[in-house]
Amino acid sequence: QKEVEQNSGPLSVPEGAIASLNCTYSDRGSQSFFWYRQYSGKSPELIMSIYSNGDKEDGRFTAQLNKASQYVSLLIRDSQPSDSATYLCAVRKYGNKLVFGAGTILRVKS
Amino acid sequence: DGGITQSPKYLFRKEGQNVTLSCEQNLNHDAMYWYRQDPGQGLRLIYYSQIVNDFQKGDIAEGYSVSREKKESFPLTVTSAQKNPTAFYLCASSIGSGQFNQPQHFGDGTRLSIL
Numbered sequence: 001q002k003e004v005e006q007n008s009g010p011l012s013v014p015e016g017a018i019a020s021l022n023c024t025y026s027d028r029g030s031q032s033f034f035w036y037r038q039y040s041g042k043s044p045e046l047i048m049s050i051y052s053n054g055d056k057e058d059g060r061f062t063a064q065l066n067k068a069s070q071y072v073s074l075l076i077r078d079s080q081p082s083d084s085a086t087y088l089c090a091v092r093k094y095g096n097k098l099v100f101g102a103g104t105i106l107r108v109k110s
Numbered sequence: 111d112g113g114i115t116q117s118p119k120y121l122f123r124k125e126g127q128n129v130t131l132s133c134e135q136n137l138n139h140d141a142m143y144w145y146r147q148d149p150g151q152g153l154r155l156i157y158y159s160q161i162v163n164d165f166q167k168g169d170i171a172e173g174y175s176v177s178r179e180k181k182e183s184f185p186l187t188v189t190s191a192q193k194n195p196t197a198f199y200l201c202a203s204s205i206g207s208g209q210f211n212q213p214q215h216f217g218d219g220t221r222l223s224i225l
Binding site: 004008034042043044045046049088090096097098100101102103 | 141145150151152153154155158160168200204206212213214215216217218219
């Protein structure tokens with residue numbers, strides 16, 4: 001079992017729809033959770049972080065964390081073609097190390 | 111502007127050659143990291159450093175070496191012992207090990223290929 005698992009996709013959604021990206025993790029001691037967006041050929045950029053159970057909203061993005069079920073998700077409302085990218089889930093276990101999932105490819109069709 | 115600068119953007123290595131990738135940050139961050147990304151895969155940790163003059167191996171340290179003589183700099187050497195070095199190399203930094211909620215921020219990366 002991988003430490004951080006994501007569906008590789010591609011996830012295709014029409015423009016204006018809600019994109020839902022999911023991530024599960026294996027270590028119950030994980031403390032912090034991050035979503036990064038990575039455009040093709042570019043480096044990852046941080047879009048959301050979440051530390052407590054529940055929802056955290058920032059503009060069109062909502063991160064959801066459920067520690068009991070060991071999953072974290074990212075919702076993108078009003079999806080735009082510019083949201084098309086690979087979304088990486090990262091989990092902080094201990095120290096300051098992050099473990100990354102392999103990423104989900106999102107395609108928003110206009 | 112504060113940020114993380116990686117150089118060069120593209121690098122080619124000959125057989126048996128060591129090459130060094132540069133990473134400099136002016137964010138005053140204590141912790142720095144090196145990752146490797148292969149096509150279609152997530153990031154794998156090579157080495158990390160939480161303080162000057164100290165560093166630890168990550169998950170795939172074999173064939174790589176690092177140094178941390180200055181807070182701002184964390185160069186990565188890909189040695190000839192690394193038989194499959196072709197990948198996208200990413201340097202990251204974060205505030206410090208005690209700040210567990212602080213995210214890592216990335217440089218623009220270096221693409222390394224074998225000649």
